[in-house]
Amino acid sequence: MTSLDRRRFLELAGLGAVSIAGGGLLAACGDAKTGGGPGTTDQSQLSKILPAFVPSTALTPDIPGVAGANGFTSTPVFLKYPASPVTTVTGVPGKGGSYTTMTPLWGSIPSSKGNSYYETVNAALGADMKMQPADGVNYDKILPPLFAGNKLPDWLMIPSWNMGNLGFADAVNKFVDLGPYLSGDAIKAYPNLAAIPTAAWQSCIWNGKLFGLPTFYSGATAGGALFYRKDIFDREGINADSIKSPADLEALGKQLTNPKAGQWAFGDFFDYMAHVFHYPGDPYRWTVDASGKVVNRYEMPEYLEALNWFAKQAKAGYVHPDALAGKKEEGKQRFWSGKEVITGDGTGAWTGADEESGRAANPAYVKAAFKILASDGKPAMPMNPAASMYSFLNGKLSADQIKECLAIANYLAAPYGSTEWLTVNFGKEGVDYTMKDSNPQLTEKGSKEVAQTYQFLVTPITPVPVNPGHEQVAKDYAAWEADMVQHAVKPPFYGMNITEPAQYANLNQPMVDVSQDVRYGRKPISAFTDALATWKSSGGEELRKFYEDVKNKYGTGQ
Amino acid sequence: MTALRDAPTAASARPTRAEARTLKKADRRRRFLRDRALVVMTLPAILLVLVFNYAPMFGTLTAFQTYSIYAGFWHSPWSGLTTFRRLFSDPLFWSALENTLTLSLVQLVLFFPVPILLALLLNSVLSTKVRTFVQSIVYLPHFFSWVLAITIFQQMLGGAGALNQFLRSHDIGTWDIMTNPDTFKLLVTAQVVWKEAGWGIIVFLAALAAIDQQLYEAAAADGAGRWRRMWHITLPGIRSIVVLMLVLQLGNVLTVGFEQMLIQRFAVGRDASEVLDTYAYYYGVVNANFSIGAAASLFKGVLSLILILTANKVAHLFGEDGLYRR
Numbered sequence: 103m104t105s106l107d108r109r110r111f112l113e114l115a116g117l118g119a120v121s122i123a124g125g126g127l128l129a130a131c132g133d134a135k136t137g138g139g140p141g142t143t144d145q146s147q148l149s150k151i152l153p154a155f156v157p158s159t160a161l162t163p164d165i166p167g168v169a170g171a172n173g174f175t176s177t178p179v180f181l182k183y184p185a186s187p188v189t190t191v192t193g194v195p196g197k198g199g200s201y202t203t204m205t206p207l208w209g210s211i212p213s214s215k216g217n218s219y220y221e222t223v224n225a226a227l228g229a230d231m232k233m234q235p236a237d238g239v240n241y242d243k244i245l246p247p248l249f250a251g252n253k254l255p256d257w258l259m260i261p262s263w264n265m266g267n268l269g270f271a272d273a274v275n276k277f278v279d280l281g282p283y284l285s286g287d288a289i290k291a292y293p294n295l296a297a298i299p300t301a302a303w304q305s306c307i308w309n310g311k312l313f314g315l316p317t318f319y320s321g322a323t324a325g326g327a328l329f330y331r332k333d334i335f336d337r338e339g340i341n342a343d344s345i346k347s348p349a350d351l352e353a354l355g356k357q358l359t360n361p362k363a364g365q366w367a368f369g370d371f372f373d374y375m376a377h378v379f380h381y382p383g384d385p386y387r388w389t390v391d392a393s394g395k396v397v398n399r400y401e402m403p404e405y406l407e408a409l410n411w412f413a414k415q416a417k418a419g420y421v422h423p424d425a426l427a428g429k430k431e432e433g434k435q436r437f438w439s440g441k442e443v444i445t446g447d448g449t450g451a452w453t454g455a456d457e458e459s460g461r462a463a464n465p466a467y468v469k470a471a472f473k474i475l476a477s478d479g480k481p482a483m484p485m486n487p488a489a490s491m492y493s494f495l496n497g498k499l500s501a502d503q504i505k506e507c508l509a510i511a512n513y514l515a516a517p518y519g520s521t522e523w524l525t526v527n528f529g530k531e532g533v534d535y536t537m538k539d540s541n542p543q544l545t546e547k548g549s550k551e552v553a554q555t556y557q558f559l560v561t562p563i564t565p566v567p568v569n570p571g572h573e574q575v576a577k578d579y580a581a582w583e584a585d586m587v588q589h590a591v592k593p594p595f596y597g598m599n600i601t602e603p604a605q606y607a608n609l610n611q612p613m614v615d616v617s618q619d620v621r622y623g624r625k626p627i628s629a630f631t632d633a634l635a636t637w638k639s640s641g642g643e644e645l646r647k648f649y650e651d652v653k654n655k656y657g658t659g660q
Numbered sequence: 661m662t663a664l665r666d667a668p669t670a671a672s673a674r675p676t677r678a679e680a681r682t683l684k685k686a687d688r689r690r691r692f693l694r695d696r697a698l699v700v701m702t703l704p705a706i707l708l709v710l711v712f713n714y715a716p717m718f719g720t721l722t723a724f725q726t727y728s729i730y731a732g733f734w735h736s737p738w739s740g741l742t743t744f745r746r747l748f749s750d751p752l753f754w755s756a757l758e759n760t761l762t763l764s765l766v767q768l769v770l771f772f773p774v775p776i777l778l779a780l781l782l783n784s785v786l787s788t789k790v791r792t793f794v795q796s797i798v799y800l801p802h803f804f805s806w807v808l809a810i811t812i813f814q815q816m817l818g819g820a821g822a823l824n825q826f827l828r829s830h831d832i833g834t835w836d837i838m839t840n841p842d843t844f845k846l847l848v849t850a851q852v853v854w855k856e857a858g859w860g861i862i863v864f865l866a867a868l869a870a871i872d873q874q875l876y877e878a879a880a881a882d883g884a885g886r887w888r889r890m891w892h893i894t895l896p897g898i899r900s901i902v903v904l905m906l907v908l909q910l911g912n913v914l915t916v917g918f919e920q921m922l923i924q925r926f927a928v929g930r931d932a933s934e935v936l937d938t939y940a941y942y943y944g945v946v947n948a949n950f951s952i953g954a955a956a957s958l959f960k961g962v963l964s965l966i967l968i969l970t971a972n973k974v975a976h977l978f979g980e981d982g983l984y985r986r
Contacts, residue, residue, distance in 0.1 A: 618926060
């Protein structure tokens with residue numbers, strides 16, 4: 103048979119319909135209310151919902167956080183794990199319940215069969231947590247069918263950048279309102295959850311209700327950074343601190359590109375350039391200009407400038423061809439093996455584990471981040487909300503189950519320096535990890551089994567992670583962040599959890615496509631301006647009105 | 661099928677209508693009893709088709725609704741043909757349709773004959789050892805996923821792939837194969853040929869094996885050469901299966917490799933790679949705008965059904981079996 107007749111020729115409704123039917127048939131008499139409000143909450147209401155804050159009196163960090171601009175602070179560093187960890191939870195928190203979870207994972211998904219890490223943590227939790235990590239890169243495409251099919255797990259993590267296509271003000275209604283369990287002093291029943299800072303809880307509120315449990319929040323969440331291979335820079339005699347603008351970067355493009363040797367200067371780091379050119383990057387697409395008018399990033403000359411800049415690099419041949427072929431998933435490998443010298447990534451990927459992977463590809467591997475670049479000599483780093491990843495409990499859970507899950511969450515939120523933290527992050531000593539130079543290190547078995555899964559349900563205040571033998575990475579990171587927070591700014595609509603009306607969901611896709619065409623050098627800039635005109639007339643102007651209303655009614659989160 | 665032919669049995673005089681009905685009924689009963697084992701054997705397949713092909717058709721109703729994944733199937737408001745009006749006024753939809761059709765045409769011309777030619781070629785190889793060896797090798801890519809297949813293409817032919825690095829090291833200009841939107845249709849077809857042509861020969865090899873060997877011997881005895889035997893025996897021998905495959909292919913004209921397009925979208929851009937399936941995916945599933953996705957897919961389904969029925973009709977007109985014997 104050819105490939106063609108193996109496919110169902112009577113496939114009447116194609117791919118979409120399969121999930122739709124599932125949704126249709128399974129969505130029992132659900133909530134008929136659609137097209138809810140903008141999702142955001144005003145300040146006076148917030149104070150009633152937010153849980154009390156009882157900071158943990160655990161340990162003093164080796165490198166304390168640094169206070170930056172606009173109230174932001176950098177992340178502390180502990181260079182060694184405490185020799186005698188504290189215990190914050192007595193007994194097992196669970197009551198033997200069984201819960202399905204889904205969390206994104208950016209990395210290879212471990213086998214759950216005979217996974218001693220899962221077994222260890224589940225035994226410590228006293229519950230059967232069925233961990234189902236899913237591909238983080240495609241998580242935004244996994245979620246809508248999950249909602250449509252009403253196949254939500256009991257405990258689900260959703261990053262803020264994957265909420266855009268979910269109509270999240272409606273979606274949250276599928277989850278438990280945690281307010282009755284956690285608001286105000288109620289949270290004191292869960293001391294480790296009470297040690298979560300207020301700013302992190304604030305980003306977990308939609309429609310005036312507390313829905314989320316925050317994970318990996320911090321005092322200064324940057325949307326990512328531009329990284330370079332310090333070993334290659336040193337070899338070439340380049341001083342990274344002298345790179346301050348896109349023009350400086352471009353000069354590096356020429357110097358560092360050597361296709362014959364299989365080395366290109368740049369990866370596709372366009373998504374990490376927003377702060378350099380001063381247009382709003384994800385999750386903010388809208389901002390307020392100097393005259394007070396609400397504008398979309400696509401309308402800003404700064405965005406055009408960035409597109410032009412990147413297209414120029416692509417045409418000059420400074421960007422790795424595989425990056426221009428959209429092979430994003432392999433970007434890390436290309437950076438590790440030195441095929442790309444400069445790349446963009448989340449700051450969470452700047453770890454000892456990354457250094458280990460890099461050293462495996464190239465023993466000289468050293469990763470570093472540029473200080474904040476700016477196209478106009480005025481560096482500014484717009485901050486993401488304190489937490490941009492949250493987990494939610496399925497609304498179908500009973501009150502007892504919710505309490506069990508929160509008790510489990512309290513265990514998972516045990517602070518750095520506790521025995522629980524070690525269990526949650528490293529599993530069983532001697533099996534999944536061993537202590538080396540006073541820090542836990544995964545064994546070979548551990549590195550196959552341990553993956554960020556439980557951590558995506560809830561975390562304590564997370565210090566910069568330190569891997570034995572890679573202390574310098576943590577120090578470098580802390581130094582970079584201490585500098586970065588000095589440029590931290592609150593962008594308009596900061597942390598407001600705004601949900602755009604569903605009818606505008608498709609507005610963005612053509613702009614994403616044309617932006618890619620232009621910056622990869624496939625289309626002239628005029629194609630972008632044409633698309634922008636269509637964008638405006640087919641809903642962009644209406645969406646502006648929506649944001650104007652939000653601004654007038656709820657402010658801009660400043 | 662043959663049962664249909666020997667259906668009229670002992671009807672000597674012209675029966676009345678009522679009699680005819682009773683006769684027919686009795687006949688059906690008799691045939692059912694005779695074929696009951698076969699009927700039972702088809703049950704799992706029927707179940708499969710019901711569950712995975714017919715049940716999901718319910719979902720097409722959402723094309724006529726303003727479907728919200730939270731309100732669900734029963735509570736989403738009806739919207740009549742609004743979604744279709746929106747769909748048909750969307751230039752992106754028409755460009756996706758155009759891409760789909762041209763790609764199909766290109767594949768029809770450049771891919772469809774390949775398995776037939778390969779089968780003929782293999783069939784002419786006398787050594788079974790060589791034949792099995794070649795056959796196993798050309799089958800192999802069929803079992804690769806598209807992700808893997810395209811990665812291999814990228815590693816070999818990509819801008820930093822083996823070919824271009826070789827060209828670079830000899831200071832010959834590079835050749836942009838993987839990210840050139842203008843030649844994307846040829847690239848896609850080449851990928852399909854590489855991956856599926858080997859698998860496609862199975863059915864034709866089976867048809868070739870079914871040809872009576874005595875015909876060849878008789879023709880050879882009559883002095884027919886290689887080409888005459890091919891022209892007068894081999895080709896007529898596989899003609900009906902070729903027509904069947906062609907009819908099926910026409911029904912699939914609007915389905916041109918969803919995964920393959922999705923993976924290469926960023927390499928060549930939307931304009932070159934958007935086909936109906938990816939349109940339904942991006943504008944329907946990804947952005948949770950399921951009504952648009954369902955409408956696009958319904959449109960595709962209806963058009964495919966019309967195409968396959970027309971192709972079948974044409975096959976019958978030319979005296980071929982098509983999908984079924986009349």
